[in-house]
Amino acid sequence: MNTIKNTAPVLSVKDLTVKFRSGKGWTQVVHDVAFDVNIGETVALVGESGSGKSVSAMTIMGLFPNTQSISTGLINFNGHDLNALSAEERRAFRGRDMAMIFQEPMTSLNPVHTIGAQISEALLLHCDMNWQEARTETLRLLDRVRIPDANRRFEEYPHTLSGGMRQRIMIAMALASRPKLLIADEPTTALDVTIQAQILSLIKELQDEDDMSVLFITHDMGVVAEISDKTVVMHHGRVVEENDTEQIFSAPQKPYTQALLSAVPRLGSMAQAVLPKRFPIINHVTGETKAPRETRNTISAEPQPLLDVQGLTTRFNLSGGFFNRTVGRVHAVENVSFQLKAGETLALVGESGCGKSTTGRSILRLVEPMKGEIKFNGTDILSLDQQSMRAKRQQMQMIFQDPASSLNPKRNVGASIIEPLLANNLASYEKAWQKAEDLLERVGLQASMFERYPHEFSGGQRQRICIARALALNPQMIVADEAVSALDVSVKAQVINLMLDLQDEMNIAYLFISHDMAVVERVSHRVAVMYLGEIVEIGPRSAIFNNPQHPYTKMLLEAVPVPDPERRQLRSPLLTKELMSPIRSKSYEPPMRNFITAAEDHYYMEWV
Template identity: 65%
Template sequence: MTDPILSVADLTVSFRSDGRWREVVHGVSFDIGPRETVALVGESGSGKSVSALSVLRLLPRDASRIGGSVRFQGQDLLTASEAEMRRVRGDSIAMIFQEPMTSLNPVLTIGFQISEALIRHRGLSRSAAEAEALRLLDKVRIPAARSRLHEYPHRFSGGMRQRVMIAMALACRPKLLIADEPTTALDVTIQAQILDLIKSLQDDEGMSVLFITHDMGVVAEIADRTVVMYRGKAVETGPTARIFSDPAEPYTRALLASVPRLGAMAGRSRPMRFPVIDRATGAAEPTPEAPDTVQAIERPVLEVRDLTTRFDIRSGLFSRVTGRVHAAERVSFSLAAGETLALVGESGCGKSTTGRSILRLVEPLSGSVLLDGEDITGLDAATLRSRRQRMQMIFQDPFASLDPRMSVGAAIAEPLLINRLASRQEARQRADTLLSRVGLSPDMAGRFPHEFSGGQRQRICIARALALRPRLIVADEAVSALDVSVKAQVVNLMLDLQAEMGLAYLFISHDMAVVERVSHRVAVMYLGEIVEIGPRAAVFGNPQHPYTKKLLAAVPIPDPARRRARHALPDDEIRSPIRSPDYEPPARLYREVSPGHSVQEWGEEWADAVAPVQAA
C-alpha cells in the first residue's frame, strides 16, 4: 500500500477565550494519498477550515494550541521550525483561501504577486516569472490576461480575484493543494473548469488535494474520499460514492437532503422552500412549498427598457478614451409585486452592473427604469434619495456592507433616521422588531458585525433593507458564499418575507440550482445582453440558447455515480466586453418560443463565444 503524502492523527485545536482554553476540534484523523482528493465537508463552524489551517500552522500562535500529529511526506509539521515551515508553505503545500480580496495585497499588481512566489520558490528571473504568471492567468481563464497582468486586485470582480488566487497557488506545482472553499465565488462554468484543471494537475504532477467545501455537488464531482465534520468532530469518513449512496450518520443524511438539485423542481409551478438542518439532532426538517405570491396588478413594480451602461477606459498622457466596457446593453424586463426574477450568467456578464444601474448606484448611459410607473433615471439627487426608500439592495459580502464601528441596531435604524421617518426611540424599536423578524434576538442590537457569523450578518443586511418597507429588493449574490444550511435559512426567510410583504426580488446569482428553486422567471445574461428570458420552468425545462444550455450543463450533480466526463466543457476563454470607442452593437432579434419565453437569435459572432456543449 502506498504511504500517504499527508497523515493527520488525533488532531485537536484549542483557542484562548476569556482567559480559558476552549477546544474546537476534537481528535480528527484522516490520510491523503498521492494523487488523491479528500473532501472535508460540513457547515460553517464545524471546524473544517481550522483543521486545514492547522496543517500549515497558520493559526495565531499566542491564541491557539494544536495537538496530535500532522506528518507531510514523513516530516512532522507540528514540530518543524518556522524557517522549515516557510519553505513548505507555497512550495510543497499551497493553499487557496476563501476570501480572495483579503488574501491579495491591494497595493501590488496581480502579476507581481504571482511572480513573487515563482521567484522565491522556483528561482526564476523577473521576466521569466512574469511570462509564467501570464501563462497561469490564461490557464484559469482571465479575459485579456496580458493587458490585466499589471492591474491591481480592486479592478477585478470577486470571481476573477479567486481565479488569480488559484493561479498563485498552482504556480509552484505543489505536492499538496489545500483548497478552502475555492469555487464558492465562481460561476458554474468557471467552477467546472477549475475542477477539471485541478484534476489534470493531479495527473500531470502527482498532486494531492485537501478540498474544503460545503457544496456536496462539488464533493461528488471531485472527491475520492470524504470526511464529514460536525461540531469539531469527524462524524463519518469513507469513499465518496459510499457516503452519498449509504450515509450512516443522521447529520450526513441531513446535509445531503439540504443540497439543491437541478431538475428537482420539475412539475412544480411555485418556488420551494429548503429543508433546514436541526443543529440539535443533525436531522433535516422538511419544509412546505412556498405560497404563490405573484399578484395580479395593473402595472409591474419595475419596468426596465433598453438599459445601457458602459464604462470608459482611459489611457495615455491626456487620458483619452481608448475603449469602453459594454457592461449592460439594451437590457429590458419587467418585475411584478411578489415575483422573483433571477438574473443569471458568468462573472463579468453584467448582472451586478444591471442591478446597480437600476438603483442608480451606477449611472446608466441610456434607457429607462420605471419604478411604479415613474422613470427614475432622470430624477435629481434629492428626489432619487426619497425614491430609494422603495428600492433596496442586499450585497454579496455582508461584512463589507456593514460599518465595523457601528452596532447592528444602529445600522438597521440608520435609514429611518436619515430619511426622517422615525425618532431615535422609534427607530430603535423598529430595529428590534426587524431583528426578530429575520430570526435574530433583539438583545443582539448592541453587538458589532465581527461578532456574528456570515449567515447572521446577511440576515442583518436583510433587516436593514426592510427598514424602509421597500417594494423592490435587488439581491446581488446574497446567498452565494453561505453554506447549505445557512443558505437554506436565508432563502426561506426571503420567501416568507416575500409572501408576507409582496416584495419584488431581482435575484442575481450564478447558483443555478438555487435559482431554479426560488425564482418565478429567469433571465440569462451574456456579455451585457439578455440572451434568453422566460418562466423558470420553460428556461430550465426547455433551454433554447446554446449559452443557456452550456450554463446548465456545467452545474455539478450531487451524485458520484454521474460524475461528469473529464473535459466535458470546452476550455474556451470568456470573451472580453471591452470594445473600441466607436463600436455600436448590432440590433438584436428575439423570437418567442412559448408564452413569455423569448430567446435572442444568434449568428456567426457567437460561434466562438458559445461552443458546442459536449454530452455530460
C-alpha cells in the same frame, strides 16, 4: 474519479484541537479532529458554516498567531511535524509545498498591487525565476483560469475585477508553484457554474501531472460528488463521519450527514412545480425532515410592473496614452430590458463578468447608466437628484456579493443593522435595537451576537447579517447579488425559506443574481440569462430549465455539478468557446439583435 497512485498520506492530522482567546479565557472550537490526505487524493471537508472546517485548515497552514490561538495534536506533512517547526521553517512550506485558496478573495488580495505583480511574487519567491520568466508564467496561469485579455488584466488592480474574476486570480496564485498539497477553502463559491467546472477540471489535471493532493473545503455537495475521493463531515468542531464519497452519498450513517444531504438543491426537482418551493425543514439532531408550507402566489395582478427597465446600457471608459484620453470602453450592460412585478422573483444568471451585478447596481444607481430607462413604481429613477434617489432607496435595497467588504470592520453587527433605520429617522434607538435582534434571529443567528464584530463570524454568518440589514427598511424590492452563495447547504435552505416567507408576507420583489442554477430553479418565477452584458434568453422558470433554446443557456445547465458520485463521468462536454472580452473601441456600437419567440413570454437571441 482520480486514480490515487500512492496510498501514503502527504498530510496526516491526529487529535487536532484548537482554542481561541476570548474575554473569559480560552474557547475550544475544534475537538480531536483526525483525517489523512493521501498523495494524489482529494479529500472534501464539509459541514455547516462555523463547523470548524476553515479553522482546521488555517491551523494546518499555521496562519493563526500564537498569542490568540492554541493548537495541540499532530500535523504531519510529508514526514515533517509542522507543530515542531519554527515560524521561519513553516513559512518555507507555505506557498512552495502547501498552498491555500481563501474563501474571500477581496480580503486576500493586496489592493495596492496589480494582480500580475501578486501572482508573479509567488513565482519569484518559490520557483527560482527572473522577472520576465515570472511574467510569462503569470500570463499562462491567467489563461489557464480563463481570464480574458490576460495582458491587460496583468496591470489591473483587484477592485476593478468582479468577485468571480478575483477568485480566479487567487486560484492562479495558489497553483503557481505547483504545490504538493492544495488546501482549497470554498474556492468555487464565487464562480459561475461554467468556470467552476473548468477550475475543478484544472485542479484534476494538476493532480494527474504532479500527484498533487487536495483538501477541498466546501458546502456544495454537488462539487463534493464531482471531485472528492473521500469525504469528512464536520459539525460543531468535531468529525461526525468519514468515508469514501460514494458511501457518504449512498448510505450516510449519521443523522447529521443525512440531514446535510437532504438539504441539497437538485437541478430538475422543480420540473412539475408552478411556484417557487421552500426546502424541507430539517432537524439536524434526528435527521428527520418536515415538509414546509406551500408558497402562495403573491405576484401582483396590476398591469403596471413594480420595476420596468428598458434599453439599460452601462459602459465604463478606459483611459490611456500620454494625455490619459479615453481609448476604449467596457460594455458591461448593453441594451437590457425586462420587467419585475411586486411579489415576483426574476433571476439573472450568467458567467462572472457578464454584467449581472452591474445591472443590479445600475438599477439602484450605485453606478450611473449611460442610457436607458428605469421606472420604479412609475417613478423615473434616472431623473431623480441625489437626495430623492437616497429616499427612493429605502424601497430598493441590495444584498452585496462580498459580505466581508460590505460590513464595517470597526462597527459591531448590531450597529450595521440599525444604521439604515436611524439614518432615515424611521425608529428610535431602542426600537431599532429590538428590530435588529429580531432580524438576527430570523436569519438564523442569535440576538446575543448583536455586539460582536464582523471578524468574529464565519463567511456564511456575515452573509446572513447582510441579509438582515437589507430587510431592516421593509423594502418593496431587493437586489440580491449572490445572496446565498457563501452559505452552506442547510443554512442556504433556511435563508431561501426566509426570503420566500418574506415574499409571501410583504409582497417583496427579488432581482435574484446568482450562478447557482439549482437554487435559481427553486426560487424564481422567471429567469434571464446574460452573456457579455446582454440578455440572450428570458422566460418563465419552467421554460428556461425544461426547454432552453439558446446554446449558452444549454451550456450553463450542462455545467451544473450533480450531487451523485456515480454520475461524475456522465457530464456532457462543455462549450469550449473562449470567453470574449467586453472591451470595445470607443466608437464601437453593437449591432441590433434579433429575438425569436419560443413560446408565450419566452424569448431568445439569435446565436452569433
